Amino acid sequence: MTIRVTVWNEFRHEKDTKHPASTLYPNGLHVPIVSYLQAKGLEAYAATLDEPEHGLTDAVLANTDVLTWWGHMAHGEVSDKTVDKVQARVLEGMGLIVLHSGHHSKIFRRMLGTTANLKWREADERERIWVVERGHPIAEGLGEYITLDKEEMYGEVFDIPAPDELVFVSWFEGGEVFRSGCCWNRGRGRMFYFRPGHESFPTYHNPEILQVIYNAVRWATPHSFAPTPVVNVKQSLEQISPKEPVAD
Amino acid sequence: MTIRVTVWNEFRHEKDTKHPASTLYPNGLHVPIVSYLQAKGLEAYAATLDEPEHGLTDAVLANTDVLTWWGHMAHGEVSDKTVDKVQARVLEGMGLIVLHSGHHSKIFRRMLGTTANLKWREADERERIWVVERGHPIAEGLGEYITLDKEEMYGEVFDIPAPDELVFVSWFEGGEVFRSGCCWNRGRGRMFYFRPGHESFPTYHNPEILQVIYNAVRWATPHSFAPTPVVNVKQSLEQISPKEPVAD
Amino acid sequence: MTIRVTVWNEFRHEKDTKHPASTLYPNGLHVPIVSYLQAKGLEAYAATLDEPEHGLTDAVLANTDVLTWWGHMAHGEVSDKTVDKVQARVLEGMGLIVLHSGHHSKIFRRMLGTTANLKWREADERERIWVVERGHPIAEGLGEYITLDKEEMYGEVFDIPAPDELVFVSWFEGGEVFRSGCCWNRGRGRMFYFRPGHESFPTYHNPEILQVIYNAVRWATPHSFAPTPVVNVKQSLEQISPKEPVAD
């Protein structure tokens, strides 16, 4: 069955003709991601903040196996109702891939229960993303590390629950480290955070970065959608012996 | 330094003279917990739902090392503002021990990002709480298991993030199992969920149950309160080399 | 690419005509496993203790993606040299599925660093294997639990490192619980322990049990085999500044 991916993008920086993003990603930074996933044989569609319901209608969510999320300057404009629906879908099994500044999105903080705060610096510095869990499906096909000559720095402490699996750790030229590739299971869904992707750099044109996103989408694709029982079980599976009344 | 514990209780069932809780815990189920912790040398105080600000003023929270939480029928009456403040304190380092039906409290769901749904049955059935991580501080002084002759059943699937450490697993007479003692780290705070404690049974008079709560309080006591930096780092720790302009 | 599975079996009980295993599994308990995996389209072959090199020659291991392991009465007869080779292959990426009494095999203890001790009882008792991680690939297609009407009991404490992912927990009629489905990553390889499979019961004829083994094989299939560097790195990736001599 073909994997259905919805690539969500805030899509604001790219419309500002004075911003480097408008040159790097004239039609939105979701475009190279959608294109790459389609070329790999997936069904991939874009959805953006300024569409009705942010492009995430019930029908779209019901038909999404994996949702990727990029946002930055307008996290507050995402409606709480949409956040509620996305959370519910993740707990039902939909995969969620959060990219770069999406760390401060409502949905990511909601899923984690923490602030997702971090340190940051914009200084055209080199990032080297090291693989620390070599056998992980999200690292498939990579070498020992990915080098990005210019990226924004994100530094520890990253206020997240310790990931269920840590796949990447970044080195930054200016002296920091960061847990850059983090996996969590939540309900029946799988989540992955992937650090790089500042809007002023051509990161989403880098084939290694795109491959990681593709690997993550495959990893996060739901395996089963058995309904979760939330029930008052009237009948027991085994016989329960009669007890004396409480005489405390 | 003495550990300061705030034992929070919804304190409603106990005021209903028709409810068994009114006999088992005439002054509230928090009383035996507070008494036990005090007898062990801790500073322990009660706080309850119907006090102003639910008894959790800024001053109380600022002076609490570990907060325990029992609620059931009135989760919805806890104000969102209080939940916000408790969450912030946990992320700063305050320990949080969630008891029994507190699994559906706003604060627990908020911290976890999941529904905390489960199966349940009230059938006077036996529960046997097995230690699965013997060297854990929360299991200190226990034998292989604790037996409760009558308890409410809680059954899997328990919709929680996989605990960072799983200390107890319960067996139920009616055929179910449950992850009964779960540890998580969130921010600088530590959280523990402990399953038993239905209000119709004398569970909080059981010395082994009280010992687990005491152990958990000690485990969750914060070790350090270094402020968490959330900063735009203007200066780098190491020199950053000049780069070519992006020419994508 | 077709997944290549080697199904290893001690194959001793089944040759003892007085043992129930000789009736339940006249050609070895590996046979229903091999047949099931083949019917699912995998390349599956048997290997047994009494073959030369226990059927695990260098050629066989080099061509195995996933190895399953059942042993019981003759763990000590497996040569240390074979254990060394299997360990090395797992660290290179080969999956390893350890079944039931294989918990005390040399290879399992070697991989874990613990004794893998447990409690046990043979009493024709019911086991109910509960899924606790619903979204996990190894639980794909299952309901809430699997019931085995008669099985040997294995009880906690199970002396293992806490699993990286816990998929199943068993309930036993006689009053115990057990972590029945445990995942670990070791090197580039993935390991899964699956509890049921006592030789006196028809467990390996149960289609749900076979499905779990199949799911586990797929989950444990290696994703990448990049060589692991163990090197003295003479050249640095970044320039290292000259330092003052140590003047302690």
Next chain:
Amino acid sequence: MTIRVTVWNEFRHEKDTKHPASTLYPNGLHVPIVSYLQAKGLEAYAATLDEPEHGLTDAVLANTDVLTWWGHMAHGEVSDKTVDKVQARVLEGMGLIVLHSGHHSKIFRRMLGTTANLKWREADERERIWVVERGHPIAEGLGEYITLDKEEMYGEVFDIPAPDELVFVSWFEGGEVFRSGCCWNRGRGRMFYFRPGHESFPTYHNPEILQVIYNAVRWATPHSFAPTPVVNVKQSLEQISPKEPVAD
């Protein structure tokens, strides 16, 4: 009760008058560690490779709460019998702190089941050890990071099981990262690996490094020593119903 620590050191480099260690640590690099722990009120003793039974007699081990381990050039000279005994004691509850090049010791590999291989470089480079789990007892009293102006580089991939808790990640001037502070539970024992400590540098005179070792000793001190049952349980805790004979 006073914590009893045995500080084990290979103690070879320091006896070589041409080696910088002979100047930095004329009586052995264990001396500053022992002194620091004693000054903090712990009972700390040294044990070294060339003593009878490597200084680790049954009596010494039986009276050790936490064992720290530094070795490098003579891992192979540690007897397997000693390794067996240390492993057994850890599983019983003794803490084990493995330092720097102890990563390739027999006991560390034995406990982990992996090679503990890594990359390394000796180039007088700066290491910055970042705290990534701020609320952890092992990070108590530290700032955001520890800087060591000159250290040996250890780089990923570090072939270890993913730690149960990751406390520190190192940044190296030459471009690598490393999981520098790793916690594991094994049996009833707790283990911690701490990366820095090359014998040619004054690392064990650094008070922050010594504080981490002290914190780790406290964290690894056993909480309970309940015996681990390995028993064939003849009697069940609950009644087991009679079953039909197997008719497969």
